[in-house]
Amino acid sequence: MELPAAIREDHNPLAVAGFFPGLQRLLIFVRWTSYSCPHCNAVFRRDYWPSNVRLGTGERVCRKCGRVFDDGSREWPELPLGRKLRLLFSPLVIGVWGGFVIAAIASLFIGPRDEHSWSVVIVVSTFGLMPTLALSPIHLTQVIRSIRRYNARAEQS
Numbered sequence: 001m002e003l004p005a006a007i008r009e010d011h012n013p014l015a016v017a018g019f020f021p022g023l024q025r026l027l028i029f030v031r032w033t034s035y036s037c038p039h040c041n042a043v044f045r046r047d048y049w050p051s052n053v054r055l056g057t058g059e060r061v062c063r064k065c066g067r068v069f070d071d072g073s074r075e076w077p078e079l080p081l082g083r084k085l086r087l088l089f090s091p092l093v094i095g096v097w098g099g100f101v102i103a104a105i106a107s108l109f110i111g112p113r114d115e116h117s118w119s120v121v122i123v124v125s126t127f128g129l130m131p132t133l134a135l136s137p138i139h140l141t142q143v144i145r146s147i148r149r150y151n152a153r154a155e156q157s
């Protein structure tokens with residue numbers, strides 16, 4: 001059964017704030033994507049990262065009009081590898097890690113040559129992976145639940 005897809009809309013206040021260079025720096029983090037019901041336009045979700053991967057059956061009943069549509073979510077076994085990786089390594093996590101790695105490498109150039117700073121780079125880079133490790137139990141639970149849902153649905157049909 002083909003369901004109508006949710007309406008996706010990108011909101012970027014930067015276009016408006018372009019006149020204010022001071023504000024621009026603050027607003028760079030305030031961009032979001034809204035998803036709304038294709039039947040009645042009721043917004044059901046706002047994401048602060050573009051093309052976020054969501055696990056789910058894809059079917060959603062609108063809270064406002066009660067009609068069914070495709071909210072864009074897919075179960076784990078249905079996702080291509082790229083989207084699986086994207087779910088596990090979100091841009092925020094990658095950003096935090098990248099920041100740590102850059103800081104660690106920068107310290108190599110700032111610190112005195114005779115100090116062997118490569119161990120620092122390794123320690124700091126590993127430390128930067130903490131958000132990934134902290135989130136992995138949550139992700140694992142989501143993935144297991146998604147696979148169970150997918151299998152249950154496969155048995156029904």
Ligand SMILES: [Zn+2]
Pocket residue numbers: 037038039040041042062063064065066067
């Ligand atoms: Zn609706």
